[in-house]
Amino acid sequence: MQISYEDRKDCKVMTGKMALPNHYFAGRLGSKFIIALRDENKILGVKCEKCDKVFVPPREYCERCMSKLDECWVELSNEGVITNYTVVNYNDKHLPRRAPYILALIKVDGADTPFPHIVEGIDAEDVKTGMKVKAVFAEETTNTIRDLDHFEPV
């Protein structure tokens, strides 16, 4: 007997799942950054002396000049400014909030690079680049950057 392609009667769809347990490690620098959020409610950055720039989140090497960064930690302010934002209007299992919520790039005072985080306490229409915000820390730890729960307008 032959296969029939036109009427696709032999074709089926089998549902399944791809899921495996993972156990990720933040590494020495990542741990220090997250512990500072969790235990001291502080935001730390690393400074590259040669490029005279403070980076958040921390990384072991400066991408531009390859100098090692893991000794020069800098304590940064909990306040900063929105440099870019979007209003996420769709829902999905990996998203940290129900839609609509504000995902912004926030440069805290003392840092040269903004990092992505959530802004709450303001309507989506009123958010503007350049707004001043301050950090609100989480009660429960999640061992990630979400130990800083969100930013809200100052």
Add this chain to the structure above:
Amino acid sequence: MKRVAVCAVAQHKCDSNIWHKRFQGMLLDVLEDIQKQTGMHFSEEGGVRSIVSASDDVFDARTISDNGITDVIGAHYREEEKMAQESLNALGYAMSIILSGHEDVVYVAGHCKESQGESRNVCTNLSYDPFYGRAMGLDYTNVAALQARAYMEKSGLTEEQMAKVVVRARQWAEKNPYANATEQVELGDVMYSPMLCDPIRTMHAYPVSDGAVVMLLASEERAHEFTDNPVWLTGFGSCMDSYFLGDRDLASNFALKQAAERAYKMAGVKDARKEIDLVEVMDCYAYQQPMWLEGLGFCGDGEGAKFIDEEGPAKYNVNLSGGMLAGNPIMTSGLYRMAEAVLQLKGDAGERQAADVNRAIAQSTTGGAGQFHTVVVLEK
């Protein structure tokens, strides 16, 4: 530098839900298509002995997913290497296999089914590091939205201009038998479609798509065995930008400019505007078409918005295939861009055929907000 010929291309029609075929089935259809076109065979003497596939384990939900397609790309007892990256890079690597003298004929095969997984955003969220990126739910959609805002603030790109890009894409897609989204839309439909991720609207984003594309490359000496109308691969370049969004100026096109510069240098192109007759860019979202055209040198920095109003894309034959906005899968868009460029240079583009096309470029990107770009230059 010796030259590499693209002898033939075969595209599978893109669709948002090819539920009736395994990805092996899609690849078999296009294999038969290209065999018909070129008489290509896999015999040990003179046949295809080297194959470069392009796909991704996370989208295929299968470890070593090129093991699943070994049979349908003819790799049984042959050499096969998988480009687990955007498929245009498979072209660059295949080019090197021929230029190095390792093999004379290389078969390139890319596939991807975005409809198989529950959501492509969940897959692209897995591209980020678990502690900073994934925890914030970053994925290629919301990160592109951040880039859209940065670019709109820099170039003054308006809702109407973005709508024009989508409307034009659909007009050309209608003439492309392989495109996915072909129903026509008005400016208003696009401008008032619901907001997906401010400032990206649902109509600005490319539809979920499944598809597969294959190509046959050969050395200059042996191209005539497979075609009498070869297209020459003369330029290739790619470039990586920083990973952390904060380390980048999202509207700077840093990686695309470098990739284009290297590809143009290899192909001997001095000024894109004068020497390139046709452009295929990977515009996953409407704002990306003007932005990538800036990066490729078709207009100055920040002038993409004006370029749209001046009908720039029409002038330079941009995305006559309907582009990515007409719906191609994320991992295989590069090959769909390439395929259109090759057909145009061969004069086989049917309704979409542009006049005297002698040199064309195809561009693709991967990573969040264009972290990595690839550019290929093709000539008649």
Add this chain to the structure above:
Amino acid sequence: MAEYFGTAVEDIFNTMEERFLSEGTLDVDVTIGYNISGEGGGNWKVTIKEGTLKVEDADGEVTDCTAVLNANAETFVGVTLGKLDAGEAFSSGNIKVDGDLTVLVAILPKAFKPFKPVIKASAIVESVEERFLPEKAEGVDIKIGYDLSGDGGGQWTVVVKDQTCTLKEVLDDDCTVIMRMEAQVFVDLNQGKLDGGTAFSSGQVKVDGDIGVAGQSASLFEKYVAEGAAEEEGEELISLKCVPSINQRYATGPTMGKWFDGLKEKKFFASKCPQCGRTLVPPREICAQCRVRCNEFVEVGPDATVTLIDVVYYASPDPLTGKIRETPYTALFMVLDGVSRDESFAHDLNPKDIDRIKPGMKVRPVWAEKRMGTYRDLLYFEIAD
């Protein structure tokens, strides 16, 4: 009693009772034999049955259990405390296991809380001299008496004078302060599990003499760390456990669709290559050798001839549910009747035939009662006698 890494073999078995997690072993019915050689060793038999635990001393070598573990005392204690790598001890034969290996690898972790080295009150007191901090004892001239009852208890006097510290194995009567309590209370206080204030107010600790000195004495000594306990890591290293999961819709396409239709009717369909005649089981869209599409189907089997047998003794736990497949089980490689010579098919063997199966034998499929056109329709193969 011989101790390794600060812990005796006996301590591990004596604390099994309190470390037992009955809710983790409701569906378990196993017996484990332990033959621990060397000084401090011995023989034990542990029975875990539907959430209950029985730990017995055995006088001679323990044999007939689901799994029997043989090791020398030092390796056994070292692996239990995590000081030695279990994988290496297993691989290099320092630990030998007879019977079902999966019992140890999968069931034990669920049955017991990890063993914490037993800290004895006497060990704490007897280490006061090494833990003494002279710089903290300037101008201090006191005698601290300890009268600790119960297991690991005893009577001591700690003399702190001119920034020196000496321990006496006897309780002097002219102590500045004497503290009387249960030995375990003293351990919990020292390890910070019990707050001094509550212990004192709840009467668990009785103090004769100068109460101020009792409170201040703790600061004269460094914190006691049990020798067996894993040292405190220099810095806390953050890690994140998660199970990224993506639901999938796998297309069968017409070829595999035909295969599953066949299973529903207790039939095996192979796709046949029109060029070389090769039959592919399960069917595939293309013949890999001829690179030609295979549209034609032929029915093959149902019986088959066994070519190779894999007897699987160790099945790794399912990554998501942790469930382990019952072992040993047998995977058969076989040639279904009517297929081309170089095409083999693989499936399981009925467990009851595990001892009789040999290459060359004929086997037949056993089908599920209710068949829905999925892989579950074919249960296994059995010997076709």
Add this chain to the structure above:
Amino acid sequence: MAKKNRNVGIVGIGQTEYSSHKEHQNQAEMVNEAVRYALEDANITLDDIDCVLHGNMELFEMVFQPDMWHSLGSGAYGKDQFRITTGGTTGASLVCAADNLVASGMYDVVMAIGMEKLQEGHTTGGITNMADPLWFRHLQTGALTATTATMMMDEFGEERAKKAAMKYRILMDKHACLNPRAHRRFGLEYEQADDLMNTSPQLVGELRLIHMCSQSDGACVMIFASEKKAKKMCKTPVWIRDHITVHREETFNNFGIEMPEMTHHYAARKLFERNGIKDPVEYFDVFEMYDPSAWWGLDWAREFLLLKDDEHIKLLEDGEFDLDGKLPINPSGGVTASNPIGATAMLRPAEAAMQLRGDAGPQQIKKKVKHALASGFGGTLWSVLMMLEKDLDWQEVENG
């Protein structure tokens, strides 16, 4: 096959330690450690690198396009980059790709990175996902099979086969004990062979825990340069003469009545034919073979070296595979000692190249090493085989 466009030299090799305890590093930092060692070894900086290659097996760490995040450590910023993965043979495919890319003239200096951090994933689950989700995935429990052990015991008798496999395993452990980077070093002695044969826990048939490869974390980085640049950069570049990759169809269906030619055998036959190698055991001075288990390592020696009947077992029994034998196998200890899957197949050419340079460390072969063979394994019996040379004496190429 056309003549090679220009010669390619290995000028830098960097390896992290292979262990299963890298809690202090995230994936990008581990990659960076190996990159720094390789740059140091090649005595160049990142600015000299034109193109970066990256490869691993995504589903072990469940990271989509990991080269994007790993660019923090891979130094790919501002450079061309390719990501090539072919399962177990990823490391070897990266070396072949680097050779093609440099020989083509598109790039002068290419850095290839093979990495895996199995501690962050689930190895068996990852391997089980290789099988087709509709059918085989429900049968397979990880990549364990004893078919080779059974067939070898049928062919050579149970006693001789089991003794030979255990001798091979102990030989590998002796080599691993000399390799400071090896993950598993037990210090086994030949006297333990009989005891281990019966007490090491049975996994499948006669495949026992002691025979199996380990699961390690680690990264390996190699730097390749065109002939002209290689000679300027490095006193002892190692030349890549030729390589071949042979894949097989999707399913493990080759246990029928007639067994097809083994891919390793096909690869060796083709490679040696086109390079005029008559007797590989004579020609090569070292063979770094990807041996996932002691049984496979021994069985495949016959396939790769085109031997017949029990010649390979005799060579083992006569000590010809030892460090001072005719053809030493795996001075590095092989895959049973260290197995960071994404990098494992790159370890083979890396360790072979160090033998050719003479700086392999305590496991350096004493006699002169001029010709090396390295192999990679993965997928359903896929094979990558490559030839490395100390001197450029096999092919005159003008535009080096």
